[in-house]
Amino acid sequence: MDALAGTHFAYPLPEMIYIVSRTSARIHTLEVTGQRRIFMVSVKISSCEDDEKLGLGIMLAAIQIVVFFTFIYLCSFQASYLGQDIFKIGIPLSFLCGLLVIACGAVLTAVYVLAANHKGALK
Amino acid sequence: MNRLISFVALALMASPGFAADEHGRSTSSLSVSLFLLVIAITLYITWWAAKKTKTASDFYNGGGQISGFQNGLAIAGDAMSAGALLGLTALVFTSGFDGLIYAVGYTTGLPIVVFLMAGRMRKLGRFTFIDVVCSQLEGRSIRVFSACASLIIVLFYLVAQMVGAGQLIQILFGIDYLYAILLVGGLMVLYVAFGGMMATTWVQIIKAVLMIFACLLMSVLVLQHTGFSFSKLLSDAVGVHPAGQSILSPAALPKDPLSGFSLGIALMLGTAGLPHVLMRFFTVPDARAARISVLWATLIMNSFYAMIFIIGFGALYLLRTSPEFFDAKGGLLGGGNTAALHLAYALGGDAFFGFLSAVAFATILAVVAGLTISGASAISHDIYGSLFAKEQSDDKTEMRIMKAAVLALGAFAVVLGLVFKGQNIAYMISLAFSISCSSTFPVLILAMYWKRLTATGAVLGGSAGLISSLVLTVLGPSIWVKVLGFPTAVFSIDPPALITVPLAFIVCVGVSLLGRHSVGVPEAKFS
Numbered sequence: 001m002d003a004l005a006g007t008h009f010a011y012p013l014p015e016m017i018y019i020v021s022r023t024s025a026r027i028h029t030l031e032v033t034g035q036r037r038i039f040m041v042s043v044k045i046s047s048c049e050d051d052e053k054l055g056l057g058i059m060l061a062a063i064q065i066v067v068f069f070t071f072i073y074l075c076s077f078q079a080s081y082l083g084q085d086i087f088k089i090g091i092p093l094s095f096l097c098g099l100l101v102i103a104c105g106a107v108l109t110a111v112y113v114l115a116a117n118h119k120g121a122l123k
Numbered sequence: 124m125n126r127l128i129s130f131v132a133l134a135l136m137a138s139p140g141f142a143a144d145e146h147g148r149s150t151s152s153l154s155v156s157l158f159l160l161v162i163a164i165t166l167y168i169t170w171w172a173a174k175k176t177k178t179a180s181d182f183y184n185g186g187g188q189i190s191g192f193q194n195g196l197a198i199a200g201d202a203m204s205a206g207a208l209l210g211l212t213a214l215v216f217t218s219g220f221d222g223l224i225y226a227v228g229y230t231t232g233l234p235i236v237v238f239l240m241a242g243r244m245r246k247l248g249r250f251t252f253i254d255v256v257c258s259q260l261e262g263r264s265i266r267v268f269s270a271c272a273s274l275i276i277v278l279f280y281l282v283a284q285m286v287g288a289g290q291l292i293q294i295l296f297g298i299d300y301l302y303a304i305l306l307v308g309g310l311m312v313l314y315v316a317f318g319g320m321m322a323t324t325w326v327q328i329i330k331a332v333l334m335i336f337a338c339l340l341m342s343v344l345v346l347q348h349t350g351f352s353f354s355k356l357l358s359d360a361v362g363v364h365p366a367g368q369s370i371l372s373p374a375a376l377p378k379d380p381l382s383g384f385s386l387g388i389a390l391m392l393g394t395a396g397l398p399h400v401l402m403r404f405f406t407v408p409d410a411r412a413a414r415i416s417v418l419w420a421t422l423i424m425n426s427f428y429a430m431i432f433i434i435g436f437g438a439l440y441l442l443r444t445s446p447e448f449f450d451a452k453g454g455l456l457g458g459g460n461t462a463a464l465h466l467a468y469a470l471g472g473d474a475f476f477g478f479l480s481a482v483a484f485a486t487i488l489a490v491v492a493g494l495t496i497s498g499a500s501a502i503s504h505d506i507y508g509s510l511f512a513k514e515q516s517d518d519k520t521e522m523r524i525m526k527a528a529v530l531a532l533g534a535f536a537v538v539l540g541l542v543f544k545g546q547n548i549a550y551m552i553s554l555a556f557s558i559s560c561s562s563t564f565p566v567l568i569l570a571m572y573w574k575r576l577t578a579t580g581a582v583l584g585g586s587a588g589l590i591s592s593l594v595l596t597v598l599g600p601s602i603w604v605k606v607l608g609f610p611t612a613v614f615s616i617d618p619p620a621l622i623t624v625p626l627a628f629i630v631c632v633g634v635s636l637l638g639r640h641s642v643g644v645p646e647a648k649f650s
Contacts, residue, residue, distance in 0.1 A: 053242070072376070075373040075377075076383045079373045083368065092357070095223075108238075109234045116242065
């Protein structure tokens with residue numbers, strides 16, 4: 001079915017057009033030529049599960065990129081600040097930031113996988 | 124098959140190998156027994172997997188029947204290479220926090236793969252990511268290009284692993300470099316040619332479990348020295364390192380921020396384009412299992428890299444307080460890369476040293492096998508299977524080609540391993556990552572998400588990324604200065620990803636848009 005994605009079809013239908021699709025199908029133009037009505041329909045059939053999660057995927061990827069490159073930015077331009085023991089726990093900020101990036105990747109992945117796989121159960 | 128295995132066992136016993144060792148710690152009988160045990164176990168797995176490997180599908184993806192958790196372990200195993208454990212520990216041992224930036228960077232690629240690629244790749248491809256690209260683009264040129272890019276990445280990675288393996292085995296078990304390389308080459312050909320993806324995956328799984336266990340044990344033992352306080356470990360480390368307090372904050376990146384950002388891009392997107400990692404998404408039954416496998420892989424891998432924080436600083440502190448690990452010139456015995464192994468000895472004596480050596484050896488075997496199967500499949504499935512075979516190539520022929528490709532790759536890797544003996548090959552991994560993030564990654568992501576990408580655009584864009592990575596790396600500090608000996612680099616950003624990744628995307632998109640106008644749009648018919 002994927003081969004049809006993005007293709008334009010002409011449907012010479014008399015009165016009404018029903019489009020059964022799991023995702024989206026739009027009527028682009030509607031022309032009336034004589035007795036026949038021609039609908040130009042852009043049928044978009046692609047697998048839905050993934051596309052539903054694509055927004056989430058892009059959002060999480062953006063978070064991951066921002067978090068990691070903030071870390072690189074801090075390492076490049078705020079090195080002396082990173083060396084300080086801000087929280088007075090004997091562990092400088094640099095280490096906490098590094099561990100935070102590592103933890104962030106794991107948490108975001110868990111969020112995405114649990115959301116995309118709905119039913120949960122890790123087998 | 125059986126005869127071959129017993130031949131290898133015999134050859135091993137008779138090998139002039141286990142002689143006295145002039146490079147580091149004397150080879151204990153325990154290390155040697157564990158070393159032989161590792162070989163025996165992996166050969167047993169190969170024999171078992173060979174019985175189950177009948178079709179081309181069994182070969183390339185273990186029949187698609189590896190479970191999500193098992194595959195997760197294998198993906199994590201691919202990431203936890205000997206280079207990662209020994210190299211990163213060595214980096215932290217010498218320069219402190221700077222080494223940990225790499226550890227952090229390596230964890231950022233896989234989440235991107237699962238968010239944007241894993242599910243869709245599963246849907247569009249069969250055995251390799253190249254199937255995915257070709258399902259969206261027409262023509263043979265794109266398949267040939269993707270296969271060549273894969274092969275180049277695999278070869279750089281493979282040679283780096285082979286040279287590292289030769290040196291390491293020489294130090295660990297006192298086997299001569301030549302025999303060590305031949306041994307690794309021979310074993311990897313055996314695993315892949317007979318056991319296919321099934322054997323490769325199981326070798327990787329066993330190694331991943333051993334590796335995590337060893338790192339966990341090492342972290343606990345390090346922390347035991349400082350009363351389970353990480354802050355005390357850090358303050359003790361500051362006390363013994365000549366650079367003092369500055370080992371706790373980044374030192375290299377502030378001097379060259381452009382290279383820092385470039386490194387960030389290469390580490391993150393490079394992982395997302397490595398053919399041997401992407402290939403693992405086809406070994407599970409469906410997209411759902413593919414996602415579960417990445418979740419497990421991420422959890423295991425991120426724990427491993429977090430443990431490098433403890434192991435690295437443990438090595439930095441504990442080794443620097445014991446002069447017995449250093450030679451007369453103040454260098455670490457057996458070279459910098461042995462920091463983790465010396466640490467194991469300091470923590471658990473001969474037994475732990477032997478165990479970690481065996482794990483490191485298993486790791487090398489598992490990683491080279493993974494690389495080999497991915498390179499061989501590019502040859503047999505993508506180049507031969509799609510181009511030369513008449514219509515539908517039959518399974519038997521394709522498997523024969525596969526085995527021949529494995530043998531050829533193995534021989535080639537051994538030769539290159541000998542050619543590059545004793546050279547500084549650190550740039551090879553960096554090259555593999557640069558090429559991966561600026562050629563396979565852009566082509567794959569655009570093919571999956573941008574409908575207007577054309578085959579010509581993909582080939583030209585991917586080639587632009589590949590060639591610019593090669594040229595700029597040669598002109599950069601890691602080859603121009605460190606290998607060729609020129610005083611200053613022609614191009615100073617190292618790795619060059621900051622330039623090459625945007626370049627690849629721009630060429631892909633530009634050429635596709637320019638080339639589109641000739642394609643007829645069906646709308647014209649209806650007006």
